[in-house]
Amino acid sequence: MAASSSSSSSIKPIFTTRSKSSNSSKSSLLSFLHNTNPKPISLKFSSHNSNYTTPPSFTIRNSLQTALETSELPVSKFQDDLNLQAVTPKPTILVSEKLGEAGLAILRSFGNVECLYDLSPEALCEKISQCDALIVRSGTKVTRSVFEAANGKLKVVGRAGVGIDNVDLQAATEFGCLVVNAPIANTVAAAEHGIALLASMARNVSQADASIKAGKWLRSKYVGVSLVGKTLAVMGFGKVGSEVARRAKGLGMNVIAHDPYAPADKARAVGVELVSFDQALATADFISLHMPLNPTTSKIFNDETFAKMKKGVRIVNVARGGVIDEEALVRALDSGVVAQAALDVFTEEPPAKDSKLVQHENVTVTPHLGASTKEAQEGVAIEIAEAVVGALRGELSATAINAPMVPSELRSLAGWLCSWYPEGVALSL
Numbered sequence: 001m002a003a004s005s006s007s008s009s010s011i012k013p014i015f016t017t018r019s020k021s022s023n024s025s026k027s028s029l030l031s032f033l034h035n036t037n038p039k040p041i042s043l044k045f046s047s048h049n050s051n052y053t054t055p056p057s058f059t060i061r062n063s064l065q066t067a068l069e070t071s072e073l074p075v076s077k078f079q080d081d082l083n084l085q086a087v088t089p090k091p092t093i094l095v096s097e098k099l100g101e102a103g104l105a106i107l108r109s110f111g112n113v114e115c116l117y118d119l120s121p122e123a124l125c126e127k128i129s130q131c132d133a134l135i136v137r138s139g140t141k142v143t144r145s146v147f148e149a150a151n152g153k154l155k156v157v158g159r160a161g162v163g164i165d166n167v168d169l170q171a172a173t174e175f176g177c178l179v180v181n182a183p184i185a186n187t188v189a190a191a192e193h194g195i196a197l198l199a200s201m202a203r204n205v206s207q208a209d210a211s212i213k214a215g216k217w218l219r220s221k222y223v224g225v226s227l228v229g230k231t232l233a234v235m236g237f238g239k240v241g242s243e244v245a246r247r248a249k250g251l252g253m254n255v256i257a258h259d260p261y262a263p264a265d266k267a268r269a270v271g272v273e274l275v276s277f278d279q280a281l282a283t284a285d286f287i288s289l290h291m292p293l294n295p296t297t298s299k300i301f302n303d304e305t306f307a308k309m310k311k312g313v314r315i316v317n318v319a320r321g322g323v324i325d326e327e328a329l330v331r332a333l334d335s336g337v338v339a340q341a342a343l344d345v346f347t348e349e350p351p352a353k354d355s356k357l358v359q360h361e362n363v364t365v366t367p368h369l370g371a372s373t374k375e376a377q378e379g380v381a382i383e384i385a386e387a388v389v390g391a392l393r394g395e396l397s398a399t400a401i402n403a404p405m406v407p408s409e410l411r412s413l414a415g416w417l418c419s420w421y422p423e424g425v426a427l428s429l
C-alpha cells in the first residue's frame with residue numbers, strides 16, 4: 001500500500017490501498033491523512049459489486065480521519081476486498097441559462113461544464129443527479145423536486161444575479177445544498193435602467209416613439225413632466241436603491257427613502273432622508289421600487305396602499321413584479337391615482353400578451369432588462385463562477401444565501417460508512 005501519483009483523465013488517485021493487512025492499511029491511511037498537505041479529498045470506495053465516489057471536501061477528510069482514529073470496530077473491516085482511493089474527480093457544473101464567456105472559462109478550468117439551456121422541469125430533474133453544481137439566472141425554477149432528484153449530489157446552486165426567489169431556499173437548506181448569488185456586478189446596470197425608465201416615462205419616450213413610427217406627429221399629446229425639484233421615494237435602500245438615489249440627486253430631485261433595515265447614516269451620507277412607508281407614499285411624486293420579493297413584500301403595493309399615494313404619482317419597478325398587485329395597479333391607473341408606471345419586471349414573465357397592464361397606454365415596459373448590459377453580464381458571469389468554484393473547493397462563501405443544515409458531503413459519507421459498518425454508524429453534527 002502506498003501513496004500513488006498515477007492519474008487518469010478524470011480521476012487522479014492520490015492514495016490507493018489494496019492491502020491484505022488490516023492494521024497496516026488503517027495506519028498507512030492515517031499517516032497519509034496526517035502527513036499530506038490538507039486539501040479537500042474525495043473517496044472512491046469499491047466493495048463487492050458496488051462503487052461509490054464521494055464529493056471532494058474537507059468534511060470527508062476530517063470525518064474519515066476521525067472515523068479511523070476513534071473507531072472501536074474490528075479492524076477486519078479495513079481488509080481483504082477493500083479498495084480505497086483518495087481521488088479528486090472533476091466536479092460537473094450544469095449551466096442552465098446563458099452565462100458570459102469569461103465566467104464559463106473560470107468554470108471550465110475547474111470542472112466539467114455542461115451548458116444546457118431551456119431544460120424542461122422534468123429534464124432538469126433527470127440531469128441534476130449527475131451534477132455537483134447548478135448555475136441559473138432568473139428563468140430556471142430550482143424547486144424542491146430538483147433537490148429531491150439530486151439525491152445528495154448537488155452541493156451548490158449559483159444564481160447569476162441577485163434575486164433568489166426562483167430557488168427554494170428552504171429545500172436547499174434541508175438538502176444540504178449551498179446557494180450563492182452574484183449581488184454586486186449588476187447593481188449599477190439595474191440602477192441605470194431604473195433611471196432610464198424614470199426619465200423616459202416622465203417624457204413619454206416609448207409612447208412618442210411608437211406613435212411617430214405609426215406615422216403620427218403628436219407634439220401636444222406627449223407633453224411630459226419634469227424631474228427637477230420633484231420628490232422621489234426610493235423603496236428599499238439597498239445596493240440598487242442607493243445607486244438610484246445618488247443618480248436622482250444628480251438630476252436635482254428631492255430623494256427620500258423607505259427601508260426598515262437601512263441605517264440612517266448610510267442614507268444621510270447620500271443626502272437622503274429615511275421615512276416611514278406611509279410617509280413615503282403620501283409625499284412622493286415618483287416612487288421607485290428596490291426591495292426584494294419575499295412574503296412581507298409580496299403585493300405590498302395594492303388597492304389599500306395605492307389609495308395612500310399622492311394623486312398622479314408615477315411608479316418605476318425594476319425590483320420584482322410580485323411586489324405589485326398588478327390588477328390593483330391597472331385600477332389605480334384607470335382612476336388616475338397612478339398617472340404612469342414603468343415596469344421592467346412582472347409577476348409572470350413573460351406576461352400574457354393581452355395583459356391589461358402591459359397594454360395600458362400609460363405604462364412603459366421592458367422585458368426584465370435591468371441587468372442587461374454587456375458589462376454587467378460579464379461581471380455577473382465572473383462573480384458567480386468564482387463563487388461556485390470557491391464553494392466547490394469548500395471555501396467560505398461571501399455571497400452565501402443559506403447555511404445548509406446537513407452538508408451534502410456528510411449525507412454521502414453516511415452512505416459509504418454504512419457500507420463499511422453494516423452494524424450502523426452514528427454521525428453527530
Ligand SMILES: NC(=O)c1ccc[n+]([C@@H]2O[C@H](COP(=O)([O-])OP(=O)(O)OC[C@H]3O[C@@H](n4cnc5c(N)ncnc54)[C@H](O)[C@@H]3O)[C@@H](O)[C@H]2O)c1
Nearest residue numbers: 163190236237238239240259261290291292318319370371
Ligand atoms: N430588473 C433586474 O434585472 C434587477 C437587477 C438587479 C436587482 N433586481 C432586484 O432589485 C431589488 C433590489 O436589489 P438589491 O441588489 O438592491 O438588493 P439589496 O438586498 O441590496 O437591497 C434590498 C433592500 O430592500 C430592503 N427591504 C427589505 N424589505 C423591505 C421592505 N418591506 N420595504 C422596503 N425595503 C425593504 C432591504 O433592507 C435592503 O436594503 C431586488 O428585488 C432584486 O431582485 C432586479
